Amino acid sequence: MPPFEYAILYHNFYDLAGIADIRGRIAALRDRRIMLLCSLPEKFAACAPHQQDDEKFVIMRNIGKDIGGKLILIHLLLTLYSEIPYCIFLHDKRSYQKQSGQFEKDGLYKILEPPAFRRIAEAFRTDPHLGIACAKGFLKNEYLGNGRFATPNSQLLGVLTAKYNIHPPGFGFVAGTMFWIRTSLLRGFFRDGLAPEVRTTLETGNVLDHEHGTVTHCWERLLSWIATSAGFKIKEFSC
Amino acid sequence: MLNRFYHFHDISEPLDGKAGAGIPVAHLVDARDSESSRQLLGHHYSAEGNYPFCIALRDPGSASPEIVRHLLLFFFHPQYERSEQGKPLFLCGMGAEETEVQDYLRDFFAAQRLTVEVTPMSSLDPADIYPGDGASLRSRDPLFFSTAVENVRLRSECNRLIAAQTALQEEIGILKELLQLSGKHDEVSEILRFYRNEYEILPLWYKRAGHVLKVIMGKRSFRSLYDKTKKKYRD
Numbered sequence: 001m002p003p004f005e006y007a008i009l010y011h012n013f014y015d016l017a018g019i020a021d022i023r024g025r026i027a028a029l030r031d032r033r034i035m036l037l038c039s040l041p042e043k044f045a046a047c048a049p050h051q052q053d054d055e056k057f058v059i060m061r062n063i064g065k066d067i068g069g070k071l072i073l074i075h076l077l078l079t080l081y082s083e084i085p086y087c088i089f090l091h092d093k094r095s096y097q098k099q100s101g102q103f104e105k106d107g108l109y110k111i112l113e114p115p116a117f118r119r120i121a122e123a124f125r126t127d128p129h130l131g132i133a134c135a136k137g138f139l140k141n142e143y144l145g146n147g148r149f150a151t152p153n154s155q156l157l158g159v160l161t162a163k164y165n166i167h168p169p170g171f172g173f174v175a176g177t178m179f180w181i182r183t184s185l186l187r188g189f190f191r192d193g194l195a196p197e198v199r200t201t202l203e204t205g206n207v208l209d210h211e212h213g214t215v216t217h218c219w220e221r222l223l224s225w226i227a228t229s230a231g232f233k234i235k236e237f238s239c
Numbered sequence: 240m241l242n243r244f245y246h247f248h249d250i251s252e253p254l255d256g257k258a259g260a261g262i263p264v265a266h267l268v269d270a271r272d273s274e275s276s277r278q279l280l281g282h283h284y285s286a287e288g289n290y291p292f293c294i295a296l297r298d299p300g301s302a303s304p305e306i307v308r309h310l311l312l313f314f315f316h317p318q319y320e321r322s323e324q325g326k327p328l329f330l331c332g333m334g335a336e337e338t339e340v341q342d343y344l345r346d347f348f349a350a351q352r353l354t355v356e357v358t359p360m361s362s363l364d365p366a367d368i369y370p371g372d373g374a375s376l377r378s379r380d381p382l383f384f385s386t387a388v389e390n391v392r393l394r395s396e397c398n399r400l401i402a403a404q405t406a407l408q409e410e411i412g413i414l415k416e417l418l419q420l421s422g423k424h425d426e427v428s429e430i431l432r433f434y435r436n437e438y439e440i441l442p443l444w445y446k447r448a449g450h451v452l453k454v455i456m457g458k459r460s461f462r463s464l465y466d467k468t469k470k471k472y473r474d
Contacts, residue, residue, distance in 0.1 A: 014410075040317075043406035046399045048317035050289040058315035062409065063352055076312055080281055095417075193308040200350050205409060 004035040004054070006121075007077055007084045007183070008112075011039045011069030011091035013062070018092040019049065025112045032117070035084060037076055039069030064202025064216040066091035066177060067223075071202075074186055075195040082187055086124060088112065088180050089223075108178040110135045116237055120180055123235065131232025132224060134179040139236050143171035153213035153221070160218050166229045173224035174234065181227060189226045247295065250275050262388075263291035263320050265330055270302040276309045283316055293320040295330035295360060299344060307347060314353060321398060322356035329355045 008026070012018040019038060026034050036055045040048055045059050058072055070089055077087060088111065095101030110116050111134060120133045142150040147158055149171070161167065190198075202216045224234060245265035248254060254264070268276050282288050294313050296302065313319055314327040322328050331344070348355040438446070453459040463471040 039315075041406055043403045043410070045317060045402060046396075050286070051284050051316075052286050056284050057317055058312070059317045060315050061352060062406070072312075072315060075308070076284070076315075079277065079309065079312060080284060193304065196308065196311055196351060200352065204352065205413070 001053075002033055004033045004081065004084045005086065006032060006034045007081060007087040008034060008036050009070050009073040009077065009087055009089050010036060011066040011073070012044075013041055013066070013069075014092050014094060016044060016047065016049075021092075022090070025109075028114055029112075029117055032121075035081060037073045037081075039073055061204070063204050064199060064219070066093075067216050067219045068199050068202050070177070070223075071195040071199040071219075074190055075193065077183065078187055078190060078195070082183060085183055086121070086180055087183050087186070088178075090178050093176065093178075104176065107135050107137060108176045111178065111180060111237065120237055123237070124180070124182070129231070129233055130182075130235055131185055131227030131230065132174060132179050132181050132234040133237055134174040134234065136236040136238040138175050138178075139172050139234055140175045141170065141172045151213070151217075152211060153218050156213040156215065156218050157221060160215070160222060161225070164222065166222055166225050168225040168228035170228060171221075171225070172228070172234055173221040175220070177220050177223060179224070179234075181223075182232070185227050185230055185232060188230060245293070250279050263293060265293050265295045267295050267297060268306070270296050270298045270300075270306055273303055273305040273309065276306050280309050280312055283313065283318070288316075289318060291318050291320055292316075293328045293330065299331045311348075311351060311353070314348075314355065321395065326354045326356040329357050330360050331357055 008022065010018075010022055012022075022036060022038075026032075026036065034054070037058075038056065039058050039060055041062050042059055048057050048059055049055065051057060056076065058069075058076065060069065060072055062068070064071070069091070077084065090109070090112070093101065093105045093108065095104065111120060116135070123133060124130055142154075144150055148154050149157055151157075198219065202219070203214050228234060246262050247267055248264050249267045251269075266279055268279065283292065292313075294310060296306075296310075310329070314329075320328045329344070329348075344357050345355065441449075450459065450464065454461050454464060459471055460469055462469040
C-alpha cells in the first residue's frame with residue numbers, strides 16, 4: 001500500500017452526516033492517498049465510527065470550537081502520522097448568525113474539489129516556499145499598523161504573538177480556518193506537545209468574538225502566521 | 240456488588256485473543272517506555288483497535304512527558320473506558336496512599352479540561368481483574384458473566400445518555416445564541432446596501448456594457464441578452 005500523501009483534519013460538531021459528506025468528497029478525488037482525522041463532540045461517543053486504516057476518530061469536549069478539535073488532531077497527526085507531507089483543515093461550518101454562512105462554507109470547501117485539489121497539490125510540489133493554500137477570497141488582513149488590528153482580538157493578538165514568538169512579515173490569514181498546510185510547519189511549531197497545551201487556553205462552549213477578543217479567534221489567525229513567520233507564503237487559489 | 244472487570248494485558252506481550260472477548264482490556268504500560276506506548280497508540284488508532292480498553296500505568300511517578308502526552312490521545316479514543324460518572328478510567332500501579340502522584344495526574348489532566356478517574360490498582364476489587372480469556376469465564380460462571388456484562392452495559396448506556404443530554408443542551412444554547420445574534424445583525428440590509436452602492440448607482444449604459452463584457456468573458460450566455468427564458472449563468 002503506498003503511503004498517505006494527504007491528511008484531512010476535520011472537526012465535525014453538528015451532525016454525523018458531515019462525515020458522509022467528507023467521505024464523498026474524498027471518494028471524488030479517486031486515486032489520492034488521503035487519511036481522514038476527525039474530531040467529534042461527546043454527544044457522538046456511542047455512535048462514533050470505528051477506526052480504519054484511512055480514518056481516525058477522536059471524541060472530546062467542546063473547547064475552542066473547531067480550533068480545539070484541530071489542535072488535538074494536529075497532536076494525533078504529529079504523534080502517529082507525521083510523515084504525511086500535507087494536511088488540510090476543514091470543519092462543518094454552519095454560522096447560523098449569518099445568512100451567508102452556507103455560501104462561505106461552499107467557498108472554503110472548494111480546496112477539496114478535484115480541479116482545485118490537483119492545482120494546489122502541484123503548486124506545493126513545485127513551489128518550496130508555499131506554506132498555505134486556500135480558496136480565493138478568504139485571505140484577510142486586519143492589520144492597521146502600530147501593532148493594532150481591526151478586530152476585537154487586537155490586544156490579545158499582541159500578547160499571544162509575543163508569548164509564542166510568532167512574528168510574521170505580514171498579517172494575512174485565512175479567515176474560516178480551512179486551508180492546506182505543509183505538515184513540516186506544524187511539526188516545527190507544535191513541538192513537545194504544544195498543541196494540546198494551547199488547547200487548554202481556549203474558551204469552552206460557544207465562542208464569539210463580535211464584542212470581546214477570544215484566544216480561540218486569535219488562533220484562527222495564528223495558525224496562518226505559523227507558516228508566514230517561518231518564511232513561507234500563503235496563496236489563494238481560484239476554483 | 241459486581242464491578243467492572245478487565246483483562247490485564249502487559250503491552251510487552253501479545254494480546255492472545257483478549258481483545259473482543261466481551262471484557263475491556265486494561266493495557267499495562269510501563270511509564271518509562273514511550274516507544275511501546277506509541278505503538279499501542281498506533282494499534283488502537285487502527286482497524287484492529289476497535290475494542291473497549293483502558294490504560295493501567297506502572298510506576299506513574301516516573302512517567303515521561305511523552306507518555307503523558309500519549310495518554311491524552313488514548314483518552315480521546317471513542318472506545319476508551321469511562322467510569323460511571325463518564326470520566327475516562329485510568330488505573331495507576333501504586334498504593335492508595337500515594338496521593339501526591341494521583342493529585343499530579345489529576346491536575347495535569349484537569350489542565351486539559353479532562354476529568355480523569357484515577358484509580359490505584361491496589362484499590363481494585365479482585366473481581367475487577369480477570370487474567371484469563373472471556374470464554375473460560377463465561378463457561379465457568381455464566382450467570383456472573385452475563386450479569387456483570389449487562390450491568391456494565393446498562394451503566395455505560397446510562398452515562399452515554401446523560402452525556403448526550405448535556406451536549407445537546409449545550410448545543411441548544413449555542414443555537415439560541417447564534418439565532419439571537421442573527422436577529423441583531425441585519426446582514427440582508429447590509430448586502431442590499433453594498434449592492435446599491437457598488438452597482439445600482441452606476442449609469443444604465445455602463446451596466447449594459449458590463450453585461451456585454453460578461454458575455455465576451457464567457458461569464459454569461461449570449462442568448463440570455465435578448466431571450467429572458469434562457470439561462471444566464473452557470474451554477
